[in-house]
Amino acid sequence: MRLNNGRWREVLTGVAVTVVMAGVYMVQPHFLTALNQKVYDSILALTTRPNTSGVPVIVDLDEQSLARFGQWPWPRYRVAILLEKIRRLGADVVGVDIIFAEPDRTSPREIQKNLRNDLSIAVDFTGLPDALMDYDQVLANRLAAGPFVLSYKFFAESADDLGSDCRIHPVSTAIVARAGTPQGIPLMFNPTSVVCNIPVLAEAAGASGFINIAVDSDGIYRKVPLVMKWKDAIYPNLALAVFMRTTGIDNLALKVDPHGLEALRIGPTTVPVDSRGNLLIHYRSASRAFPYYSAADVLEDNLPEGIFNAKAVFIGATAAGLKDYRATPLNAASPGVEVHATVLDNLLLGDFISRPDWVTGMEFIIVWLSGVLTIVWLLWARARWSVVGVILGGGIVWGGSILCFRNTGIFVSPLWPLITLSICFVLLTVLKFWREESEKRFFYTAFSRYVSGTVVDELVKSRRELSLDGQEKDVSVLFCDLRGFTDLSERLAPNQVSELLRTCFTPMTRSIINSGGTMDKFIGDSIMAFWNAPLDVPVHQAVAVGTALDMLDEMKRLNVSFKQDFGITLGVGIGIHSGLVRVGNMGSEDLFDYTVIGDNVNLASRLEALTKTYGLSLLVSETVRRACGTGFVFQEVDTVRVKGKQAPVTVYTVYRDHAEGPSAKELAKWDSMLALYKKGQFAAALAALAGLRQDHRDLQLYRIYTQRCREFATRPPGENWDPIFVLNSK
Structure with missing residues (x-):
C-alpha cells in the first residue's frame, strides 16, 4: 500500500x-x-465464582439477635456463652470481628465500683459466685479454653494512650532481603498506634489479627493488607491469623527488595501481595457468599449438632445500628465480616488475584x-x-x-x-x-473531463491510486480525425469553426464516455480516447470497435445537416489498436493529464492515418480483430509496416454486419483475391479484382490493389518479394 x-x-x-x-x-x-x-x-x-471452599461461615449479630437479647454491646458473659456454643457445634477456629476495647460496664464488680464512686452507695451482691462478679474474666476464661482469634485495629495517627498496654500477637517471620534493600521492609504500612482488646481478654486469647482493610480513593475496598509492621514485629490480618490456626502453620516468610514486599509465603502457599503487603480480594458474589447463622439461633440452640464441624467461624454484625458495612466492587454495602471470610477463602483455595x-x-x-x-x-x-x-x-x-x-x-x-x-x-x-x-x-477534478460520472463514482469507490509514474496496462486506443474539415474551416469564421467542431465532437464524445471509455484529448480536429483505464472494461477491444461504429453513425447523421447548411459532407478516419501502454497522470507535479503513452499508442495513430490511404473510415489491428471474435464483420485490408516499427501489422476494416458492409459472397471473393495476391499470382488477382469491382462495389481499396497488381504484373517484384506494404510516412 x-x-x-x-x-x-x-x-x-x-x-x-x-x-x-x-x-x-x-x-x-x-x-x-x-x-x-x-x-x-x-x-x-x-468473572465471579460463587463456589467457595466451604470452610468460612458467619455467625451474625443481626436484627433478630438484638431483638431477642437486647441492644449491643451485650454483657461479656453472653458473648462467652456464644463462643462456647459455637465451639460445641464443632468449629475448628473462631475469628471475632469485634474489639473489646473497654471493660464490661454491666459486670457486678463494675457496677459496685461505679455506684461507690458516683453515688457513694455500697452494693453487696450476696450469693453471687465470685466467678461471675467480673464478666470480662468470664469471657477471658472462655477465650483461654478454645481456638479463638480476637481482633484489633491499627492507626496511622500517633496517640500516647493508644496501644501502650496492648497485648497483641505477632507472627514468627523469616525475612529474606535482596542485596541493596534498606533496613526494615520498604513501603510496608507501619502504624503508630493500635486499638485493641483489654489486657485480660488479649492475654487469654491464643491469637489475634488486625481488621484493617485498605480503602481506595473512591471508597471501595478492593484489597486488604495481610501483614503490618509495628514495634519491630510483624502482625497478621484477622483472616490470615484464622488461616494459620486452621492449617496449623505458625510462621511466615517474607521476601523483600528495595521496592518493598516481593512475596509472602505461608507454608507451601505463596501469596501474591503488592509492595505494601496488600492482597487483592477475590470476592465471590455481591453478598452473602457464605452461610450466615443468626447469633440468636446459636444462643437458643436452634442449630443442628455438628453444623460447624471443620468450619472457620467469623462472628460479625449486620444489624443496621452497628454500621459494619463496606463498599466492595460487587456491593455498595457488604458486611465487613464477609470481607474477612472472603480473604480466608482466598487463602484456602489459593485462587488469588495478582498483578x-x-x-x-x-x-x-x-x-x-x-x-x-x-x-x-x-x-x-x-x-x-x-x-x-x-x-x-x-x-x-x-x-x-x-x-x-x-x-x-x-x-x-x-x-x-x-x-x-x-x-x-x-x-x-x-x-x-x-x-x-x-x-x-x-x-472528480482529474477524471470528470475524461470519463462519465458513473465511472468517476466507481473510481471513488474503488480508490484507485493516481500517480505521475502511471502503470502498465492493456488498453484499446482510438484516434479519430475529421476528413475535409480543414477545407471547410477556411470558408468559415472562427466562431463558426468552433461551433462546427463542438457539433461534431459532442455526440462522438458522448458515445465514448457512455461506453466506459476515457476521453484523452482533442487535437485540433482529432480525438484521442482509450478503454480499460482507469477502470477495467471487459472485452474493451469490442467496446472500442462498437463505439467507433457509433461515431461513424453519428457522423452520417450530422452530414445530412452539413450538406444542407454548407453544401459538403465530412468524412471520418478512425484507427484502433490495443496492447500494453503506460497509463497514468503524465506531466509535472503541478500540471498533468491522465493519458497513455507507448508504441501501441503510436500504432493506433498510424492506423488512423492509413484510413485516408485506403479510403476507409475505420481500421483496426490484428490484435483487436482477434479479441473481438465473431461479433463484427471484419474485412482484411493489408499487411503494412508502419514507420518506426519493424514488425508488420495486418489491418482490417470493420462493419456491424453484412448488410452494412460487404456481403458474404463479396467478402469470400475478396479473401480469395488476397490469397492470390500474397502468392504473387497477380494476373489471377487482377481478374478477381475486376469481378469484384463489376459485381459488387468499386472501392478505393479495390482500385489500390488493382494498381499494385498491374505494376507487379508488368514488373515482377522478384523471388524475395513479400506482400507487406511499407508505409514511409506518418
Missing part, C-alpha cells in the same frame, strides 16, 4: 497518539487510575500494539470494515483481559489499549474522512 501525504498524516497522528498514551500509562494520572479501578470492578463482576511485575511491561506493549495495529487497519480498510475491525479489536482486548483474569487470576487492564484504540480510531477516522473527501474532489 502506497502512502501519500494524507496517509502519512494519519500514520504520524496515530503514532503520536500511541506515544502519548504510552507516556500517560507510565504516569498513571489519577482520573484514569480511578477509571481503571472501575474496569477492574467490571471484570471482577463478570505480577511483568504485567506492567505487558500492558505497555499492548498499548503500543493496539496503536500500531489500529493505524495499519484504518489505513487499509474501508469505512465499514474500519468500524468492524476496531470493534473486533476492542472485543479482543476486553475478552482477552477477561479470559486472562478468569483462567489465571492475573489482571491485565484493557483500559489503556482501549483508550489508545478509541482515540486513534476517532482521530484517524476524521483525518481519513477529510483525506477521502479530498481524494473524491481530486478524482
Whole structure:
C-alpha cells in the first residue's frame, strides 16, 4: 500500500497518539487510575465464582439477635456463652470481628465500683459466685479454653494512650532481603498506634489479627493488607491469623527488595501481595457468599449438632445500628465480616488475584500494539470494515483481559489499549474522512473531463491510486480525425469553426464516455480516447470497435445537416489498436493529464492515418480483430509496416454486419483475391479484382490493389518479394 501525504498524516497522528498514551500509562494520572479501578470492578463482576471452599461461615449479630437479647454491646458473659456454643457445634477456629476495647460496664464488680464512686452507695451482691462478679474474666476464661482469634485495629495517627498496654500477637517471620534493600521492609504500612482488646481478654486469647482493610480513593475496598509492621514485629490480618490456626502453620516468610514486599509465603502457599503487603480480594458474589447463622439461633440452640464441624467461624454484625458495612466492587454495602471470610477463602483455595511485575511491561506493549495495529487497519480498510475491525479489536482486548483474569487470576487492564484504540480510531477516522473527501474532489477534478460520472463514482469507490509514474496496462486506443474539415474551416469564421467542431465532437464524445471509455484529448480536429483505464472494461477491444461504429453513425447523421447548411459532407478516419501502454497522470507535479503513452499508442495513430490511404473510415489491428471474435464483420485490408516499427501489422476494416458492409459472397471473393495476391499470382488477382469491382462495389481499396497488381504484373517484384506494404510516412 502506497502512502501519500494524507496517509502519512494519519500514520504520524496515530503514532503520536500511541506515544502519548504510552507516556500517560507510565504516569498513571489519577482520573484514569480511578477509571481503571472501575474496569477492574467490571471484570471482577463478570468473572465471579460463587463456589467457595466451604470452610468460612458467619455467625451474625443481626436484627433478630438484638431483638431477642437486647441492644449491643451485650454483657461479656453472653458473648462467652456464644463462643462456647459455637465451639460445641464443632468449629475448628473462631475469628471475632469485634474489639473489646473497654471493660464490661454491666459486670457486678463494675457496677459496685461505679455506684461507690458516683453515688457513694455500697452494693453487696450476696450469693453471687465470685466467678461471675467480673464478666470480662468470664469471657477471658472462655477465650483461654478454645481456638479463638480476637481482633484489633491499627492507626496511622500517633496517640500516647493508644496501644501502650496492648497485648497483641505477632507472627514468627523469616525475612529474606535482596542485596541493596534498606533496613526494615520498604513501603510496608507501619502504624503508630493500635486499638485493641483489654489486657485480660488479649492475654487469654491464643491469637489475634488486625481488621484493617485498605480503602481506595473512591471508597471501595478492593484489597486488604495481610501483614503490618509495628514495634519491630510483624502482625497478621484477622483472616490470615484464622488461616494459620486452621492449617496449623505458625510462621511466615517474607521476601523483600528495595521496592518493598516481593512475596509472602505461608507454608507451601505463596501469596501474591503488592509492595505494601496488600492482597487483592477475590470476592465471590455481591453478598452473602457464605452461610450466615443468626447469633440468636446459636444462643437458643436452634442449630443442628455438628453444623460447624471443620468450619472457620467469623462472628460479625449486620444489624443496621452497628454500621459494619463496606463498599466492595460487587456491593455498595457488604458486611465487613464477609470481607474477612472472603480473604480466608482466598487463602484456602489459593485462587488469588495478582498483578505480577511483568504485567506492567505487558500492558505497555499492548498499548503500543493496539496503536500500531489500529493505524495499519484504518489505513487499509474501508469505512465499514474500519468500524468492524476496531470493534473486533476492542472485543479482543476486553475478552482477552477477561479470559486472562478468569483462567489465571492475573489482571491485565484493557483500559489503556482501549483508550489508545478509541482515540486513534476517532482521530484517524476524521483525518481519513477529510483525506477521502479530498481524494473524491481530486478524482472528480482529474477524471470528470475524461470519463462519465458513473465511472468517476466507481473510481471513488474503488480508490484507485493516481500517480505521475502511471502503470502498465492493456488498453484499446482510438484516434479519430475529421476528413475535409480543414477545407471547410477556411470558408468559415472562427466562431463558426468552433461551433462546427463542438457539433461534431459532442455526440462522438458522448458515445465514448457512455461506453466506459476515457476521453484523452482533442487535437485540433482529432480525438484521442482509450478503454480499460482507469477502470477495467471487459472485452474493451469490442467496446472500442462498437463505439467507433457509433461515431461513424453519428457522423452520417450530422452530414445530412452539413450538406444542407454548407453544401459538403465530412468524412471520418478512425484507427484502433490495443496492447500494453503506460497509463497514468503524465506531466509535472503541478500540471498533468491522465493519458497513455507507448508504441501501441503510436500504432493506433498510424492506423488512423492509413484510413485516408485506403479510403476507409475505420481500421483496426490484428490484435483487436482477434479479441473481438465473431461479433463484427471484419474485412482484411493489408499487411503494412508502419514507420518506426519493424514488425508488420495486418489491418482490417470493420462493419456491424453484412448488410452494412460487404456481403458474404463479396467478402469470400475478396479473401480469395488476397490469397492470390500474397502468392504473387497477380494476373489471377487482377481478374478477381475486376469481378469484384463489376459485381459488387468499386472501392478505393479495390482500385489500390488493382494498381499494385498491374505494376507487379508488368514488373515482377522478384523471388524475395513479400506482400507487406511499407508505409514511409506518418
